[in-house]
Amino acid sequence: MTSIATAGASVTEQHAAIAGARPWQRLVLLAVGLLVALGLPWFVYPPVAMDIAAWALFAVALDLLLGYCGLLSFGHAAFWGGSAYATGLIAIHLGVPFPLAVLGGAVFAMILAVPIGYLSVKRSGIYFAMVTLAFAQMLFFIANQASSLTGGENGLQGVPRSFFGIEAVETDAFFFYYAALPIILLGMWAAWRIVHSPFGRVLVAIRDNAPRARALGYDVERYKLIVFVLSAGLSGLAGGVFAVSHGFVALPELHWTTSGEVVLMTVLGGIGTLWGGVIGAGLIVMLADYLASSGFDGIGIVTGGVFVTVVLLFRRGIWGTARHLWLNRKRS
Amino acid sequence: MTSTTPTPRCALRTEGLTKDFRGFRAVSSVDLEVAEGTVHALVGPNGAGKTTLFNLLTGFLKPTSGRIMVFGDDVTGMAPERITHRGVARSFQITSLFENLTPREHVEIALQGLTNQGLRFWRSEKLLGRRRDEVDRLLAEVGLTELADKPTGLMAYGQKRALELALVLAVEPKLLLLDEPTAGMGIEDVDRTIELVRRIAEGRTVVFVDHNMHVVGQLADRVTVLQQGSVLAEGPYDEVRADPRVITAYLGEAHSA
Numbered sequence A: 001m002t003s004i005a006t007a008g009a010s011v012t013e014q015h016a017a018i019a020g021a022r023p024w025q026r027l028v029l030l031a032v033g034l035l036v037a038l039g040l041p042w043f044v045y046p047p048v049a050m051d052i053a054a055w056a057l058f059a060v061a062l063d064l065l066l067g068y069c070g071l072l073s074f075g076h077a078a079f080w081g082g083s084a085y086a087t088g089l090i091a092i093h094l095g096v097p098f099p100l101a102v103l104g105g106a107v108f109a110m111i112l113a114v115p116i117g118y119l120s121v122k123r124s125g126i127y128f129a130m131v132t133l134a135f136a137q138m139l140f141f142i143a144n145q146a147s148s149l150t151g152g153e154n155g156l157q158g159v160p161r162s163f164f165g166i167e168a169v170e171t172d173a174f175f176f177y178y179a180a181l182p183i184i185l186l187g188m189w190a191a192w193r194i195v196h197s198p199f200g201r202v203l204v205a206i207r208d209n210a211p212r213a214r215a216l217g218y219d220v221e222r223y224k225l226i227v228f229v230l231s232a233g234l235s236g237l238a239g240g241v242f243a244v245s246h247g248f249v250a251l252p253e254l255h256w257t258t259s260g261e262v263v264l265m266t267v268l269g270g271i272g273t274l275w276g277g278v279i280g281a282g283l284i285v286m287l288a289d290y291l292a293s294s295g296f297d298g299i300g301i302v303t304g305g306v307f308v309t310v311v312l313l314f315r316r317g318i319w320g321t322a323r324h325l326w327l328n329r330k331r332s
Numbered sequence B: 001m002t003s004t005t006p007t008p009r010c011a012l013r014t015e016g017l018t019k020d021f022r023g024f025r026a027v028s029s030v031d032l033e034v035a036e037g038t039v040h041a042l043v044g045p046n047g048a049g050k051t052t053l054f055n056l057l058t059g060f061l062k063p064t065s066g067r068i069m070v071f072g073d074d075v076t077g078m079a080p081e082r083i084t085h086r087g088v089a090r091s092f093q094i095t096s097l098f099e100n101l102t103p104r105e106h107v108e109i110a111l112q113g114l115t116n117q118g119l120r121f122w123r124s125e126k127l128l129g130r131r132r133d134e135v136d137r138l139l140a141e142v143g144l145t146e147l148a149d150k151p152t153g154l155m156a157y158g159q160k161r162a163l164e165l166a167l168v169l170a171v172e173p174k175l176l177l178l179d180e181p182t183a184g185m186g187i188e189d190v191d192r193t194i195e196l197v198r199r200i201a202e203g204r205t206v207v208f209v210d211h212n213m214h215v216v217g218q219l220a221d222r223v224t225v226l227q228q229g230s231v232l233a234e235g236p237y238d239e240v241r242a243d244p245r246v247i248t249a250y251l252g253e254a255h256s257a
């Protein structure tokens, strides 16, 4: 597990990338990213476009923990799915505009993350993964049992998409995408801000050499807990948007396979690259959609195969490899 | 550099400090007293327990028994970061740096270690650059001005040792624990480091480990000799040096080497 974490692109490389990239190059990248985000529902079936955006934010949130803190969570479904249920319940029972419901879901995910994080950040490596997995599974069983509240195996049906009475958004997936996109972009901006903050710098130091950071006076567990809660909050934003987009919450959102899927997307895109997860998410969601619509039911085998191939051939993931090649091209 | 102040306060005191590793006693009821403002050397053959003692003093290891007092307060069992907050900074025998940060970023991180500013996840990392003058001064102090923005991973061993010292200084400690600050250095770097330690010892208390008797003689007010975890001798350098037990146990061996 730790060998996966260390396979991420080094921060020196990121620094080199930042230092090497001229401001205009960064602006071009940003512009391309925004154009893709804005144009996506023109090329992809709008509900699928929304899925890609939500999973992309989820993967970015996981990379915050995996890539910048070296902590591999195998229970992030708890925050994605937990927020999905909370968002759904708020939307159903309070009838508030969906962005408020999503915000409520994200806050719920963060509250949930405090005790889970408190107990798990004391561990590292495989043990951290196991503790997070255990908590997520616990939540899965609770949601399954509390069927009067969650609908149990039938899922939480009839999540409304209330948006200030603007009917186009409430009924049409194409317009809904544009109403929900700002939430996703806000989440991505937050992740970028966190990584490039004094806090983010300390995270890198802790990941490189935790005892040294402690000797300098940093309370390592406190930093890990905070990044855990922040990552959960961003995962919650993503899960909430996903729930509203689908109009219902299915039990598998809390299942460990969901946790596994987001790890797969992040690793595929490139650990410690932040934006790699966006590419990983886009690839996996579109592949799954293509396979499902062509009636193929071995999705897991294909995505797993893609995953193994990419990880074996490009240790740094897609984004990480691209960046590496770009930097080396400039050097030679 | 002898301390002649009347009844100097204790910067560091241990009582019966003991550490067992699965039945093996690495540190054995050590009573240590270091007066404030002095430079104290800890010497002894390989495996004597010097680094283990440092790890106990800085909270990286929990003692099996005994007590540790820093500036009069009991810090036994305290977490490393909390001991740092009490004005204790240490360097590591095996160079311990952040591979992905430049020397400048190292010092920036070290400077904010005692504040809560590292928690500001909502601010720009440019904030870290605000104390540029202090960073430049510290890097100049250890002779790393030129390398400030180069990758740390590519630096030479002696330069890494220098950065290690800059990190300790950035914490503005009252008590410094230096584990073999000159290990593996060439003669020029050793002399530079002696000068540096002498300068930073002004108004501070320093405990250091070194195998180089030249360094010990130049810097130390007092010397404690450890052997197999126990204190073999303690006193001013010249006295300890002349102690026949020490000569047989350690100095003689080192001199003949």
Ligand SMILES: Nc1ncnc2c1ncn2[C@@H]1O[C@H](COP(=O)(O)OP(=O)(O)OP(=O)(O)O)[C@@H](O)[C@H]1O
Pocket (backbone or CB within 6 Å): B021, B026, B044, B045, B046, B047, B048, B049, B050, B051, B052, B053, B093
């Ligand atoms: N974590 C540990 N577990 C088990 N034994 C240990 C541990 N750390 C140190 N030791 C043992 O304790 C003894 C003292 O080691 P220590 O590193 O403190 O010696 P030292 O005086 O610093 O030696 P050197 O001069 O070589 O640095 C050694 O025999 C070492 O093998």
Ligand SMILES: [Mg+2]
Pocket (backbone or CB within 6 Å): B050, B051, B052, B093
């Ligand atoms: Mg040692």
